[in-house]
Amino acid sequence: MNVRTTVNSKADATSHAAFPARLRKLLLRACFPLVAVVLLFTSVASAQSPAAGGDWPMWQFDPTGSRYNPNETALTPTNVGSLKLKWAFAFPGAVAASSQPAVVGSVLYVGGRDGKLYALDAKTGRSKWSFDAHTTLGNLPTYGLRDGIAVVGGIVYVGDNSANLWALDAATGAKRWSAKLDQHPWAIITSSPLVYNGTVYVGTSSQEEGQAVNPAYQCCSFRGSMVAVDAASGAIKWQHYTIPPSEPTGGTPALAPSGGAIWSSPTIDPTSNTLYYTSGNPYTGTPDGAEAIAALDLESGAVRWNHQMTPNDTWNVRCLVPPAGGNCPNPGHDYDFGTQPNIFTINGRRVVGAGQKSGIYHLLDATNGAIIWQSQLSSPSTPLPVQGAESLQGIQWGAAYDGKRLYVATYQAGPGTLFALNPADGSRVWSTPNPPTLCPPGIKLVDQQCRAMPNAVSATPGLVYEGSVDGHLRVFSADTGAILADLNTLGAYTTVNLVPGTGGSLNGNGAVISNGMLYTNSGYLHPITQGAPGNVLLAYGLP
Numbered sequence: 308m309n310v311r312t313t314v315n316s317k318a319d320a321t322s323h324a325a326f327p328a329r330l331r332k333l334l335l336r337a338c339f340p341l342v343a344v345v346l347l348f349t350s351v352a353s354a355q356s357p358a359a360g361g362d363w364p365m366w367q368f369d370p371t372g373s374r375y376n377p378n379e380t381a382l383t384p385t386n387v388g389s390l391k392l393k394w395a396f397a398f399p400g401a402v403a404a405s406s407q408p409a410v411v412g413s414v415l416y417v418g419g420r421d422g423k424l425y426a427l428d429a430k431t432g433r434s435k436w437s438f439d440a441h442t443t444l445g446n447l448p449t450y451g452l453r454d455g456i457a458v459v460g461g462i463v464y465v466g467d468n469s470a471n472l473w474a475l476d477a478a479t480g481a482k483r484w485s486a487k488l489d490q491h492p493w494a495i496i497t498s499s500p501l502v503y504n505g506t507v508y509v510g511t512s513s514q515e516e517g518q519a520v521n522p523a524y525q526c527c528s529f530r531g532s533m534v535a536v537d538a539a540s541g542a543i544k545w546q547h548y549t550i551p552p553s554e555p556t557g558g559t560p561a562l563a564p565s566g567g568a569i570w571s572s573p574t575i576d577p578t579s580n581t582l583y584y585t586s587g588n589p590y591t592g593t594p595d596g597a598e599a600i601a602a603l604d605l606e607s608g609a610v611r612w613n614h615q616m617t618p619n620d621t622w623n624v625r626c627l628v629p630p631a632g633g634n635c636p637n638p639g640h641d642y643d644f645g646t647q648p649n650i651f652t653i654n655g656r657r658v659v660g661a662g663q664k665s666g667i668y669h670l671l672d673a674t675n676g677a678i679i680w681q682s683q684l685s686s687p688s689t690p691l692p693v694q695g696a697e698s699l700q701g702i703q704w705g706a707a708y709d710g711k712r713l714y715v716a717t718y719q720a721g722p723g724t725l726f727a728l729n730p731a732d733g734s735r736v737w738s739t740p741n742p743p744t745l746c747p748p749g750i751k752l753v754d755q756q757c758r759a760m761p762n763a764v765s766a767t768p769g770l771v772y773e774g775s776v777d778g779h780l781r782v783f784s785a786d787t788g789a790i791l792a793d794l795n796t797l798g799a800y801t802t803v804n805l806v807p808g809t810g811g812s813l814n815g816n817g818a819v820i821s822n823g824m825l826y827t828n829s830g831y832l833h834p835i836t837q838g839a840p841g842n843v844l845l846a847y848g849l850p
Contacts, residue, residue, distance in 0.1 A: 361822040363410045366455035366499035366763075367705065371650040372574035374707040374817065379767040381823030381849065387770060387782050388792045390825060390847040394432035395800035396425070397808030402840040404828035405815030406465075407455035407499070407763075414477070415826065416463055417844055418452025424465055424473075426480060429824065432803035432846060436480035442467040455499035455572070455816065457507070462538070464507055466496025472509060472536060484541035491529045493518060499572040503605075506544060507536040508582060510569025516590045519560070519623035519634035526634040527565035527590040527623065528553045533573060533582070535608060545608035549586045549601070550594035560634040564592025566623075571705070574648045576657065576673060580605040583673075585644030585661050590623045591634070598643055600661055600671060612676040616663055617642045627693045627835070640665070640687075641695035646705045646763075649713065653679075653731050660713070660730075662702030668715050670733060682733035685720035688755075699836060705763030705817065707771065709785065712736055714771045716760040723760030725773050725783060737788035744777040747797055747811060747839035752776070756837055763817030772820065774813025776838055780827050796829035800843055811841025824848045 361378045368374050382390075398404055398419035406418035415429040422442045426435040442451060457464040462483060463475040470491075474483040488496065489511045498510030513529040530552065535544040549567035556563050566589040573584045582603045589597040595615045602611040620639035631638050642665040649660045650673065658679060660670040666685035671678055687697030699719045706715040713728040727736040741758040762774035770791070771783040778797035781790050796810035810829035814836070819826040825848070830841020 362412065363819045363821040364458050365409060365501065366407050366457075366572050367574065367647050370501065370503055370575040370577060372572070372647045372705075373649065373651075373709070374705060374764060375709045375766040376820055377709075377768060379820050379822075382767060382770060382820060382825065384769045384784055384791055386849060389849055390792055390794065391850055393430070393824070393846045393848045395802045395808050395846070396427060396432050396804055396844045397800070397802040397806035398842045398844070399806050401451075401842040402830065402832040403815070404830045404842055404844060405453050406828070407816035408819050408826050408844065409456040409458045410819060410821035410824075410826070411458045411477070416456040416458055416477075418454070418456060418465055420451040420453070420842075422451040422467070424452060424456070424463065424475065424480070426463075426477070429822065429846075434804060438473075438475055438480045438482070440465075440467045440471070440473060442469045442471065453815070454497050457500040457502050459502040459538070464500040464502060464538075466498065466500060466509055468495045470494035470496055470511060472496065472500065472507065472541070474538070474541060486536055486541040486543065488534045488536070488543070488546075489532065491515070493529060497570050501573050501575065502538055503575050505538050507538050508573050508575070509534055509536070510571065510573060510584060512568035512570050512587065516566065516623040519590060519625040520628065522633050524634075525562060526560040526625075528562050529565055529568070529590070531566070531568035531586055533569060533584050533603065533608070547603055547608040547610070549596040549599070550589070553591070556591075559636070560591040562591060564589055564594040564597075566590035567594060567597040568643075570643070570645045572647045574650050574659075575605060576650050576659075578657065579673070581611060581673070583648040583650065583659050585646060585648060587643035587645075588620055588622045588639065588641050591621060593619045593621060598663075600644070600648060600659065600669065600676065602659070602673070602676065614671060614676040614678075616667075616669060617665060622695050626695050629693070631694070638694040641698040642701070643698070645703050649706055649708050651708055651710075651730065660706075662706055662715050664698040664701035664703065666701035666717060666720065668702065668706065668713070668728065668733065670730070680733040682728060682735075684715060684724070684726055685717040688721055703761040704815065707764040707766040709766045709768070712785065714764045714766055714785075716762065716764050716773050718761045719755045719759040721755050722758030723775065725760060725764070725771065725788065727771075727785070727788060739783060739788040739790065741775050741777070742790070744775075744779065747778055750837070750839045752837050761814045765818045765820060767820050772818040772825070774818065774827060776812040776814060776831075778810060778812055778829065778839060780813060780818060794827075794847060796827065796841075796843075796845055797839065800845075802843065808843040809841045810843050810845065811839030814838055
């Protein structure tokens with residue numbers, strides 16, 4: 308295959324160490340929460356088959372991004388209310404946990420903000436091995452490994468906060484290979500890998516929009532990309548950039564366009580050999596590849612179509628600082644995508660859909676990108692505290708599809724709400740708001756922030772799972788939306804690895820339901836979106 312990798316020659320090489328300490332701390336932390344999003348599959352040879360048994364081997368469960376485990380039959384609407392905590396595992400020194408685990412056979416794999424990947428016994432939490440990627444971006448515990456894990460053919464794949472993709476032996480944790488996917492100094496990987504027919508597909512994102520706060524920073528030059536990597540060797544097969552290279556503007560900001568990061572995981576339609584992805588906001592300029600749903604040829608990376616959902620929505624972290632100016636002369640809404648595309652069929656028509664931070668779930672024709680329907684599930688309230696806060700009231704991380712209904716959750720939507728949609732027309736089958744709740748103790752959040760549903764939605768037969776900033780993981784009836792179980796993850800835990808553990812807000816990943824167990828991370832503190840800190844992975848099972 309042709310290698311289409313283009314290193315951005317205009318990437319600014321300024322080290323974060325050169326900034327004043329106070330400003331460096333602000334810049335490093337002033338980035339929106341990202342979703343660690345993953346797409347993998349159970350074996351290279353049988354990548355179009357369902358996951359084996361009750362395994363959950365990838366962030367979105369399967370190549371089409373359903374986040375629905377049809378093989379999980381142990382948990383039912385009649386017994387899910389009996390779930391009990393079986394074990395807790397703590398990530399040392401972290402204030403957030405967002406790497407969604409993968410479960411294959413008897414082993415659970417998960418990444419931590421401490422920069423380590425852990426293999427644990429899925430039933431007991433006992434450690435089997437750990438691997439240190441040494442990637443915490445200045446040793447800050449808020450970074451490290453954030454994307455989900457892909458386990459395919461005995462190999463574990465994970466991306467890190469230095470834009471490296473790692474391949475490890477699933478049995479021992481020994482390194483097979485690593486590949487640097489982007490040379491930009493602020494590039495990271497939050498997209499979770501999808502492994503399909505011998506190739507790993509993953510997106511690149513960045514911390515650069517936070518650097519726009521610094522008037523001395525030459526803003527901005529990063530551009531997001533989708534990368535195809537040989538699963539056996541780590542060689543890059545092709546790299547598609549979402550937007551053109553940046554050029555000097557002659558003004559401020561100095562460079563444009565930039566942005567178009569791919570925060571989320573790609574999905575694949577095996578029937579047409581098409582890869583779909585969603586892209587984030589532009590930091591500078593107005594490129595039409597940003598805030599888009601796009602389709603690529605799976606073998607070459609060539610663009611089949613690109614549909615931008617919100618044009619001219621330029622935004623970076625400087626936009627949070629009034630008045631507008633400097634690197635943010637005309638603030639947009641920050642309506643980027645953090646969700647994976649869902650692929651399915653309606654009346655013989657192949658379709659692809661995704662939720663946006665605008666609060667709209669879009670459904671498009673998978674062959675040409677034409678809009679079929681759009682469902683507005685939330686709208687930003689006014690007045691807004693800062694420009695771009697409206698993006699926190701939309702759809703954050705991902706939807707689930709069980710063959711009958713789409714399940715989509717809204718974030719700080721006054722309150723956050725879980726919706727079941729008719730996939731044929733986007734109409735609401737039912738909706739269940741986040742119940743009235745107390746904010747986590749000691750956390751300064753308003754009611755709208757506490758009653759928020761940012762998590763990626765997960766589903767099993769008859770059940771839907773969604774987490775909240777209030778620290779509760781709730782299980783809903785897929786038929787009616789009734790809450791059948793309410794798991795309060797807040798508080799201190801005695802952990803299997805004897806590291807102090809605390810549960811907090813749920814954000815940035817989704818529940819994993821596998822082989823009669825329910826797994827969730829708990830803890831999410833961020834300087835912009837706030838939340839209750841925590842550092843635990845919790846495992847629930849039936850008595």
